[in-house]
Amino acid sequence: MVALQVARLEGSGDPEGAYTLAMETFGEGLSGVSNEGEVASLREERLDEKGRVSAPRSGPGALNVGDVLGAGGLPVDLAVEPVEGLQLLIRGQEGSISAVAAAPRGGILRTPDMYMSKLIVGPGAKGAIDIDAPVAENVRAVAEAIGRRPEETTVAVLDRDRHENLIGEIRETGARIQIRPEGDLTPAIAVGMRGAEVHAIVGIGGAPEGILAAAIMKCLGGEMQARMWPTQRSQVDKLREYGFDDPEKKLTLDDLIREDDVVFAATGITSGEILNGVRYFRGGARTHTVVMSTEPSVVRFMDTIHALEPVAGRKGFQL
Ligand SMILES: O=P(O)(O)OC[C@H]1O[C@](O)(COP(=O)(O)O)[C@@H](O)[C@@H]1O
Numbered sequence: 555m556v557a558l559q560v561a562r563l564e565g566s567g568d569p570e571g572a573y574t575l576a577m578e579t580f581g582e583g584l585s586g587v588s589n590e591g592e593v594a595s596l597r598e599e600r601l602d603e604k605g606r607v608s609a610p611r612s613g614p615g616a617l618n619v620g621d622v623l624g625a626g627g628l629p630v631d632l633a634v635e636p637v638e639g640l641q642l643l644i645r646g647q648e649g650s651i652s653a654v655a656a657a658p659r660g661g662i663l664r665t666p667d668m669y670m671s672k673l674i675v676g677p678g679a680k681g682a683i684d685i686d687a688p689v690a691e692n693v694r695a696v697a698e699a700i701g702r703r704p705e706e707t708t709v710a711v712l713d714r715d716r717h718e719n720l721i722g723e724i725r726e727t728g729a730r731i732q733i734r735p736e737g738d739l740t741p742a743i744a745v746g747m748r749g750a751e752v753h754a755i756v757g758i759g760g761a762p763e764g765i766l767a768a769a770i771m772k773c774l775g776g777e778m779q780a781r782m783w784p785t786q787r788s789q790v791d792k793l794r795e796y797g798f799d800d801p802e803k804k805l806t807l808d809d810l811i812r813e814d815d816v817v818f819a820a821t822g823i824t825s826g827e828i829l830n831g832v833r834y835f836r837g838g839a840r841t842h843t844v845v846m847s848t849e850p851s852v853v854r855f856m857d858t859i860h861a862l863e864p865v866a867g868r869k870g871f872q873l
Pocket residue numbers: 600601602603608609637638639640641642712714735736737738739758759760761763764
């Protein structure tokens with residue numbers, strides 16, 4: 555539902571409007587679901603590397619960690635990313651998605667929205683990585699685990715100033731590098747699937763996207779290690795408020811998502827490598843969603859045509 559509404563703001567240049575609409579629609583959409591979902595992780599206001607707030611949250615319907623959504627029933631934790639790739643959406647560029655993950659209550663690590671250092675690999679390299687080791691060692695270990703040379707291995711890194719040295723070290727191994735403008739979740743899905751030609755994700759990005767990537771890895775059988783990356787003293791204090799006794803603790807996949815019963819879903823807003831964006835037609839729209847879970851262990855792609863005006867269905871659906 556979020557993608558269906560918010561895709562109308564493609565190219566709008568209005569991050570606040572798009573994010574507020576996404577949060578409102580998310581809250582409304584969940585109000586009819588028969589679960590009691592507590593928001594455990596959410597893209598809120600993050601200070602970017604230059605100290606600016608990078609995703610405003612305001613207006614009616616704004617969500618917060620700890621909010622409880624749904625019509626009651628099974629208590630679950632939710633990791634919520636109404637829009638990943640807000641800048642891509644408002645500039646009319648490819649790759650924005652809307653995503654959510656759920657696990658039994660207590661199953662999702664509560665984190666404030668700050669940076670997190672991440673190392674993510676697919677099932678073939680499970681057990682081969684160590685976030686404390688130099689990145690070149692990890693790239694070589696991943697390549698060996700999947701039976702390739704580093705030159706035959708691709709690593710995804712966000713295009714940020716903070717990754718300049720990291721990218722240099724990866725280059726020295728001979729590995730190919732996808733230097734991506736935004737987004738951890740699309741490469742995380744690709745890393746978890748054989749044949750998608752991305753073998754590792756490395757670098758510092760948002761903690762909420764880290765939690766969602768961990769849910770993807772649980773579903774697809776990959777591995778993730780992480781460490782919170784506070785950039786200011788106040789963020790260290792915030793981590794302690796959230797119960798981190800050691801803010802520098804190395805976090806394993808089971809620390810990030812503590813339960814083995816996990817569901818992840820994402821819908822394309824603008825078109826991307828894995829999901830098509832929302833396509834509107836007279837009276838309706840078509841959406842593309844991936845839903846994956848651990849129990850049962852399935853990945854399902856859903857191509858859905860929505861009649862948004864009652865009369866549109868009777869006139870025939872458009873492909
Ligand atoms: O842009 P920053 O501050 O470097 O943060 C990186 C994080 O932002 C994202 O690219 C999402 O960006 P948006 O703010 O455009 O939704 C994440 O995927 C990534 O982890």
